[in-house]
Amino acid sequence: MEKEKKDRHLAQKSFFTLSEFRSEIGISLVLARKLILWGEVEATKAIDGTLQIAHSEVILAKEIFKNPRKKALYFFRALGPGLITGASDDDPSGIGTYSSVGAKFGLSILWMAAWLLPMMLAIQETCARIGIVTNRGLAGVLQKHYKKKVVLAVVVLLVIANMVNIGADLGAMSSALSMLTGFNFYLGAIFFALLSIVMEIFIGYHFYVKFLKWLAISVLAYIVTGIMIHPDWLMVFHSAFMPEIKFSEEYVFAMVAVFGTSITPYLFFWQASEEVEENKLHKKLHEFLGGKKENLHTRIGRMRTDVETGMILANIVFFFIVLTAAQTFFVNGITNIESAEQAALALRPLAGDYAYLLFAIGIIGTGLLAVPVLAGSGAYALAEIMSWHEGLELKFSRAKGFYAVIAFSILVGLLLNFFQINPITALYYSAFLNGVIAFPLLIVIMVVGNDKKIMGKETHPLWVKFFGWLAVAFMAGLILASIVLYFK
Numbered sequence: 001m002e003k004e005k006k007d008r009h010l011a012q013k014s015f016f017t018l019s020e021f022r023s024e025i026g027i028s029l030v031l032a033r034k035l036i037l038w039g040e041v042e043a044t045k046a047i048d049g050t051l052q053i054a055h056s057e058v059i060l061a062k063e064i065f066k067n068p069r070k071k072a073l074y075f076f077r078a079l080g081p082g083l084i085t086g087a088s089d090d091d092p093s094g095i096g097t098y099s100s101v102g103a104k105f106g107l108s109i110l111w112m113a114a115w116l117l118p119m120m121l122a123i124q125e126t127c128a129r130i131g132i133v134t135n136r137g138l139a140g141v142l143q144k145h146y147k148k149k150v151v152l153a154v155v156v157l158l159v160i161a162n163m164v165n166i167g168a169d170l171g172a173m174s175s176a177l178s179m180l181t182g183f184n185f186y187l188g189a190i191f192f193a194l195l196s197i198v199m200e201i202f203i204g205y206h207f208y209v210k211f212l213k214w215l216a217i218s219v220l221a222y223i224v225t226g227i228m229i230h231p232d233w234l235m236v237f238h239s240a241f242m243p244e245i246k247f248s249e250e251y252v253f254a255m256v257a258v259f260g261t262s263i264t265p266y267l268f269f270w271q272a273s274e275e276v277e278e279n280k281l282h283k284k285l286h287e288f289l290g291g292k293k294e295n296l297h298t299r300i301g302r303m304r305t306d307v308e309t310g311m312i313l314a315n316i317v318f319f320f321i322v323l324t325a326a327q328t329f330f331v332n333g334i335t336n337i338e339s340a341e342q343a344a345l346a347l348r349p350l351a352g353d354y355a356y357l358l359f360a361i362g363i364i365g366t367g368l369l370a371v372p373v374l375a376g377s378g379a380y381a382l383a384e385i386m387s388w389h390e391g392l393e394l395k396f397s398r399a400k401g402f403y404a405v406i407a408f409s410i411l412v413g414l415l416l417n418f419f420q421i422n423p424i425t426a427l428y429y430s431a432f433l434n435g436v437i438a439f440p441l442l443i444v445i446m447v448v449g450n451d452k453k454i455m456g457k458e459t460h461p462l463w464v465k466f467f468g469w470l471a472v473a474f475m476a477g478l479i480l481a482s483i484v485l486y487f488k
Contacts, residue, residue: 015052018043025061027071035061091370092172092363093165095222096337097261098318101254102325103337105246107239110326112258113319114240119474120263120311122467123442126449126460127268128303131275133458137390138272139381141448152385157437159378159409162266166374166413173367174417176360186418193414196371201396201403221362226320228358231327240319249485256478260434262318263471265441266377273380275303277391300458324359371410379405439475446472 016024021041022032035041036051041061043051065071101109127138134141142151174188245251279299329337376392379402383390388401396403446468450459460468 014055015044016055016058018051018053021053021058021061024058025065027065091165091169091374092176092367093168093370094261094318095321095363095366096168096172097257098321099325099329099337101258102322103329104335105251105254106326106330107236107323108244108246109251109254109258110236110239110319110322111241111243112255112262113315113322115243116259116262117311117315118463118467119471120315121308122464123263123445123471124267124271124307124311125304125464126445126468127271128275128307129300129455129458129460130445130449131272132279132299132303133455135276135279136272137276137380137384138269138445140384141272141454142444143385145448145451145454146444148385154437154441155378155381155385158265158269158381159405161434161437162374162378163409163412164416165266166371166410167416168413169367169371169374170410170414171417173364176363176367180357180360189414189417192367192371193410196368196375197407197410200372200376200392200406220317221358221365222317222324223320225358225362226324229324229327231323236323247481247485249482249488252478252481252485256436256475256482259475259478260436260438262314263438263442264434265438266374268441268445269381270373270377271307273377273390277393371413372406375406375409378409379403436479439472439479442468442472442475 018032018036025032032041036043041053041057043053043057045051130138130141136144139151139155142154170189170192173192174183174185177183177188177192178185325337329335380390382388382405383399383402386401389399390402391399394402446460446465448454449468450465452459
């Protein structure tokens with residue numbers, strides 16, 4: 001009875017507030033705001049500054065959102081840097097690492113996907129929260145509270161590690177293209193490098209971010225591949241939630257490599273900086289609202305949905321890559337996989353042409369997504385320390401130093417493929433080093449994120465404190481175990 005009264009009341013309304021509109025359609029407030037920003041829904045501004053949406057617009061929106069596919073598409077469009085960050089975590093170098101540990105240890109390493117997820121969520125939310133509250137990138141915040149030389153040293157290590165990863169990703173993408181089409185490896189590497197540079201430097205962030213988000217779909221290839229091989233799901237889920245830890249030097253090394261690939265330093269810097277970029281985009285909506293500023297609580301709520309979606313996606317892909325490698329390579333005695341493209345080739349006779357094709361296409365898609373993120377994260381960090389103008393929304397003439405770092409990082413990565421320095425075989429060790437480098441950074445991030453002088457009222461919620469410090473303790477334990485086993 002109450003529902004019927006409410007329906008009649010709503011039907012008689014000429015205009016809806018933003019809150020009523022989103023409640024009537026059954027969407028989030030974030031998506032309701034985005035629909036207005038995109039021009040999909042027309043809204044007028046009342047004398048008191050609130051938004052009013054005509055009844056006719058509500059009816060049209062209701063019809064659109066009846067279709068589940070369209071509803072999912074609009075939700076996808078509303079997501080921001082969290083999705084891109086999560087998807088870029090599964091780049092070709094990450095695919096190589098996950099394939100390698102899956103081939104070497106089978107399902108016994110699969111538990112890390114489920115157990116690392118809450119830690120990944122906590123750390124990325126912390127980085128995003130720092131960017132939102134301070135409106136500065138991570139390097140800028142660290143520099144304000146720690147010695148510049150220390151922060152610079154960390155950033156230089158980050159840029160160098162990113163160059164190696166970029167080189168590996170470009171090589172893997174070109175190899176995948178060569179496998180699929182017979183295209184020359186070196187020309188392919190040059191093509192992908194130049195494409196990444198042109199798109200990142202000469203296309204504005206508000207357009208470029210749309211391209212990156214669509215590339216995020218490419219990681220779904222690995223989920224489909226994992227399903228296509230028809231694994232024993234009972235055994236898979238048992239391995240996923242019941243840790244089978246082996247106290248051997250190789251196994252602990254693999255755990256550190258997986259940790260360093262999943263919770264990796266370049267994502268910390270990228271996430272914080274992209275929240276600053278997102279803030280610039282949302283100014284358009286604020287201007288429409290008559291200069292009314294979006295409160296921090298609303299922004300953090302929007303960010304959490306975004307980050308959770310991206311990290312869950314990254315984790316599921318990690319799960320399926322390890323699963324695919326374990327169920328195809330490990331069970332057939334193939335325990336030495338050194339690269340993503342080798343994994344794709346080895347998959348073909350074991351799982352068929354379609355699985356091979358999806359795996360290879362995924363390498364190209366994730367590489368196109370990850371290379372700009374790798375180059376951009378280092379550029380943001382270095383630009384903040386050097387007090388350069390920075391931001392993907394700025395034109396080249398206004399941020400020459402920032403864009404020079406991006407171009408230089410990609411070109412150095414490209415050159416690694418020409419001087420017979422095989423970065424792909426070094427990625428496993430690079431992932432291990434990323435895990436070690438992440439350790440002190442995690443401590444600093446957790447301390448900064450809980451400092452009331454910096455964060456005000458937006459310090460860590462309890463669950464972030466627990467899982468964030470658990471990540472620090474977990475990494476400390478792995479490093480200590482590695483040292484003990486090495487000298488044993």
